[in-house]
Amino acid sequence: EAGVTQSPTHLIKTRGQQATLRCSPISGHTSVYWYQQALGLGLQFLLWYDEGEERNRGNFPPRFSGRQFPNYSSELNVNALELEDSALYLCASSRPGTDYGYTFGSGTRLTVV
């Protein structure tokens, strides 16, 4: 079974630009979650998508947005990049129901210069 895949692995952008990160969940998983982990810090919840809808949002500004496609893959967009957006962005997926674990991808390392 293929795991959660994220692309690209690394991304370097200039302050003020936009970044697009992509996530493909495990087959059969309908929910996708995005997290930000700045260097040396904890995982901060960003967004949760389920069945194409945004279900919950963490304490991040509106320039962090995303969407989920009919095949359940997802993309995270970060507009007007700031230096402090440099972080590891992690995607996780889960199957319908509540008695299951979550599977994480290896992340996209975004560097803003």
Added chain:
Amino acid sequence: DAKTTQPNSMESNEEEPVHLPCNHSTISGTDYIHWYRQLPSQGPEYVIHGLTSNVNNRMASLAIAEDRKSSTLILHRATLRDAAVYYCILHYGGSQGNLIFGKGTKLSVKP
């Protein structure tokens, strides 16, 4: 989501058992107890989860107190590869939803 309390760090010797504690005194009846671990420069990895009964899988065992206000993750024989940050998370069982990560316990394994 209810909060959990874990020690900041623990040390273990290789090939010895490790007991990682977690307190969750405000747990509700529908909260699942999840454990994840994160190795350096990697995404978190699911370890185990349970509701009321003790659980075993190929990675670890989860011992849940009878009143469910605490739990312990047991690694039966620690290896160097088990050195990671371990997160104990309560997840509401009434619906899907995002996990809320705390600071976790950083486990060091000495050869």
